Amino acid sequence: MIYNAQNLPVNGNINSYSFCMDVTGEMFIQKGKMVAYYGALKFESLSAGAYDVLVKESFNSPLYMKNFVVVTGRGKLILGDRGNHIASYDLEDGNLTVRSTNVLGFEPSLICQESTVPGYLTLLGTGKFLASSNGAVHFLEPPVRVDEDALLGWADMPSPSYRYDYSYMRGMSGMIRSFVSNRSSGEEKQLDFTGQGTILIQSSETGLVGSTNLETIVSQTSSLQQHELQQLSTHLQGLMQNR
């Protein structure tokens, strides 16, 4: 199949790994995810100042400003994300929280805010957004417990809390594990979802490259006291030596 500007899908998938977007106005996309385009499009960083009004209204998340750009103009934009699956979702007066590295793009009719869960963004309102996942996306209903690495996001429901499996941690094998390495397998810690809504998971535990919550951690260090920073520094050095 040979595509050109006329026969490319209109706001649809070209294949599982790429998506074609009809850009007619403004659109937020994650930096570096453009693979090709036809037409006259411009990519500008949010901090450039040209889109202050747009950013103020739709991008209420200064922490992630450097991860996104504004696309303007008219054209066909093809997006790809390291061979990950891409899907588009229509939100209608909704409230959806997605892992920040998986948000590929969204219309400015949506409002983007930082979730209280580090590394996640919440999209509010009505509009279209694009998300990537490692393998296809599956939808679950609460109550359910989910592995953090497989979680993509959740819609119209309360934020999850952590649930620890004490028997897994305390048992004989847990003791051995704690001696052998100080890195837990991650299976003893799950996200617990309750209430009403939908949970989105990917069919893989491979997180996408790039830490989701580094920005959050760094931004929070500014509130630390001197002696707390000292402790953090010692902790980090310990971690570095053990890796």
Next chain:
Amino acid sequence: MTHFRLESSRLLEVELRNERVMTRAGAMVAYDGQIKFEKSILGGEGLFGALKRRVGGEGFDLMTTSGTGRVYIAQNAAEILLVPLQNEKIFIESSSLLAFDDGMRSNTVFAGLRGASSGQGLFTTTVEGTGNVAAISDGTAILLEVTPSEPLFVDPDAFIGFKGNIRQEFVFDVNWKTMIGQSSGESYQLKFTGQGLVYIQPSERR
């Protein structure tokens, strides 16, 4: 002409009848029959071609696979794109090149400045003649047409290759705001004008 067939989207089967193909060294995963593998020092380009490749940083090793039988070729479970050529010339990123008919001529040509930003070589590989070329693609490859009225812009890291009467330019989408503020991350693009076909992968090369 050797027979190339996709056993699956990620596995290439080449049937040889006392013939030869050039393949990326180490890409063979299985074979049956009487097949010989030899590392090709000159890469079928002669001494000068091999030198250019070294100097140009198009560092990849080719091997000649010859004999009678079937060879299975794959690379990192990447998807494989088959491009049959009829007395044509394809420009292809050497990091994407997987295999081609030995009867075809390959060469290394200067590709402009894009290597400076994308970490790829300043040179690109051309394969010319009649036969099959197999390329690897991270995710299913997309074929995009370029016409005089519709130029195409491509991220250098997503670019695999092109064929036809196409002019390739390296464009900077940089204005004074981007210079002062943070880069938009899409500042370097390849612009294709003319008439032909461009192959891209839905992924940025790692």
